[in-house]
Amino acid sequence: MSDILAGKVALITGAASGIGRATALTLAREGAAVVVADIDAPRGAETVATIGAAGGRAHFVQADVIRDAERMVEAAMQEFGRLDILVNNAGIFYTVDLLDVTFDEWVRAVDVMYFGTFRCSQAAARQMVHQGAGGRIVNISSINAFLGMPQSSHYNSAKGAIDQLTRCLAVELAPHGILVNGVAPGFVETPMAIVNGINEHETPEFQEFYVRRRRIPLARPALPAEIAEAVAFLVSPRCTYITGHTLVVDGGLSITF
Ligand SMILES: NC(=O)c1ccc[n+]([C@@H]2O[C@H](COP(=O)([O-])OP(=O)(O)OC[C@H]3O[C@@H](n4cnc5c(N)ncnc54)[C@H](O)[C@@H]3O)[C@@H](O)[C@H]2O)c1
DSSP states (O other): OOOTTTTOEEEEETTTSHHHHHHHHHHHHTTOEEEEEESOHHHHHHHHHHHHHTTOEEEEEEOOTTTOHHHHHHHHHHHHSOOOEEEEOOOOOOOOOTTTOOHHHHHHHIIIIIIHHHHHHHHHHHHHHHHTSOEEEEEEOOGGGTSOOTTOHHHHHHHHHHHHHHHHHHHHHGGGTEEEEEEEESSBOSTTOOSSSOOTTOOHHHHIIIIISOOOTTSSOBOHHHHHHHHHHHHSTTOOSOOSOEEEESTTGGGOO
C-alpha cells in the first residue's frame, strides 16, 4: 500500500467488475478513498468489501451513468467530503450487423458509454471546479475507437466519440487544473471480453475475426490490473503535463495486422 493518492477521493463508474473493479482496488491501494458506482449491487458490494479487507476505504453507490451522475458525486461528497478523480469506465459490448442494428441498440451503446461519460464528467467537473484544487478525469476508451471492425459500429463509434470528448474536456477544463486523459485497452480478460470462448452474441465470423486472426505481439490478453496501472499513473501526482491524450494499452495489438 503506497500513499501517493492519500487524501484523494476517486469516483469510478462500472467498478463492480473487470477493469473498473481492478482500478478501484489499485487506487485504494495507493491511498485514495473510492466510490464504487455501478448498476450491479451485489458485485459492487463485493468490490467494496475486498477494498475494506485490504485496509482501504470504499463506498458503494448503486447508480446508472445515464441518469445518476449527480447522485454519484453527491455520494462522494456525503461519504468522503470531496472529489478529486473520476474514472469513466462503465461500458457495454454486444455485436450486431450494421444492416440489422436497430435505433435502440445503437442508442443504448451511445447512451451508456458516450452520454454517460459526458454526464459524469460534467457533474464531477462542476464539483472539482467548485473545490478549486484541480482534478483528474480518465475516460476508458478502446482500440476500437480508431479501428474499423465488423458488427460493432455502434460500440466503435461511441468509443471514438469518447476520445474526442477527452480532447474537448481537456481544453475546457485545463484552466481549472483538471487533467483529462483516456486509456484505450485492447483485449482484457474481463467478463466483457471474448478471449476464452464464445459468448451468446458471437457469430462464427466474429469469432474468426477476433480470436483466430487476432495478433497480439505480447501474445496474451491484458489483465484488468494492467489497465488499472495506466489509470493510476494518469491520476497520480507523477502525471502533471499530459492532458487530452488517450494512452493505448494493448500489448501492441493495434500496431500490427
Ligand atoms: N474487456 C476488454 O477487452 C475491453 C477492451 C477495451 C475497452 N474496454 C472497456 O473497458 C470498460 C470496462 O469493461 P470491462 O471489460 O471491465 O467490462 P465488465 O462487463 O467486466 O464491466 C463493466 C461494468 O460496467 C457496469 N455498467 C454497465 N452499464 C452501466 C451503467 N449504465 N451504469 C453503471 N454501470 C454500468 C456493469 O455492471 C459492469 O460492472 C468498458 O468501457 C469497456 O468498453 C474493455
